[in-house]
Amino acid sequence: MGNGSIPGIGVRQLTKTYGRFRALHRVDLDVAPGSFLALFGPNGAGKSTLLGIIAGLVRPSRGQVFLDGEEITKDRDESLGQRIGVLSYQTYLYDELTVLENLRFYGKLYGIDNHRERIEELLDTVGMASRSGSPVRTLSRGMRQRVALARALLHDPDILLLDEPYSGLDQDALAILKTILAERNKTILLVTHDLARGLESADRVAILNRGRLVFESGTRDLSQVEFERIYRDHAS
């Protein structure tokens, strides 16, 4: 967790069909170890399905996903959860439990030995230490998303999968997230509709449309205006 070599993600010929609907079609994608790839696409492009397959929530119809060269799509390996952290627009938090109870629950599921110290540290980082005893149902959307960020980082994963993580975050929380993402000690795959933020944070960008990967590029020489034009051309 977080201290070994950082794994890269490899996606090969990944296809996922739901009945007749093809959510993903022969997608090939690489996220190098320690790099940050932002994936864009219109609604229904297959972005969340791709994230779900990498996270082990969705079984692909065909194709493979590799972490550090090791195939993870054949059989589910429980230890996958230790290596991957997911921050989504869904917070995965229980409304009836307090912030602390939620994090303790997940801390125990993730088998974190010193979860008390880790929780305190993360609550400080996301600025929620003063609300640790509050039931989650009493928190605003942005506060919940901060706690969700702490939950995603609780086990110090090597890989972060982010699905619309900016949803509901205020400026302070966005700054915290930006700082965490800028540390670059994790392999990050971000799915978002926010072209400016994605382009600003990532090393590479990709566009998925109707289940196919239609564009991929580094961000170094890519201006926002140019990328917006490319996005319009590829995502319509």
Added chain:
Amino acid sequence: MRSFLAQSWQIYRKDMVVEYRTRERVVTMFVFSLIVVIIFNFAFNAGADVIQRVVPGMIWVAFAFAGMLSASRSFSPEKDRGTFEGLLLAPVDRGSIFLGKLMGNVTLIGLVQLAVLPLFVLFFNMTILPYLSKLLVIFFLGTVGFSSVATLFAAVAVNTRMRDVMLPVLLLPVASPVLIALVETTRGTLEGGDWQDMTNWIRLLSVFTVVFLVASVLLFEYIVEE
């Protein structure tokens, strides 16, 4: 194995804390069972011998439907709020999620049985004290067996659009043998029967419980995957 049970325990504990704070499931189950007792009390205005024969059926109708409510509600709020994905993302054996959910359902059905069985005794003038230990064994086996199938099918149904209709449609045909065995063994016990008189039913109940408990733990992983 120890970590498997520890993970199940964490999920069970979390579910019970949530239930203690909302009392969502247990109140619904209790009210449903209470209504069954009252309706049957008015519907069957018969002699003692007839009552003796039909009460076991009434008891298990009440507890089976209360059990279905519990099983369904053990997944649907998690699915609707997205927390179920949070459980699936955790590095735990998915069978342990099933076991945690099952333990919660058995506990809640057990609580409802504790509250409602005395009402059956009161309304239908039953005698259960001399047979209490036998009834405990039968109720425990039956509740675990029925809940195993109910929890498994609730996990299947929660992914469908007509989840509330789907659960009884899937569950009741499969759970019929255990329900029939429960009615027969409960009746046999209340009539003062010995274990030997009910050997076949007890055997059926035990085999059903063990088979479905083990099969459900093993199959759960495939059921929850999209």
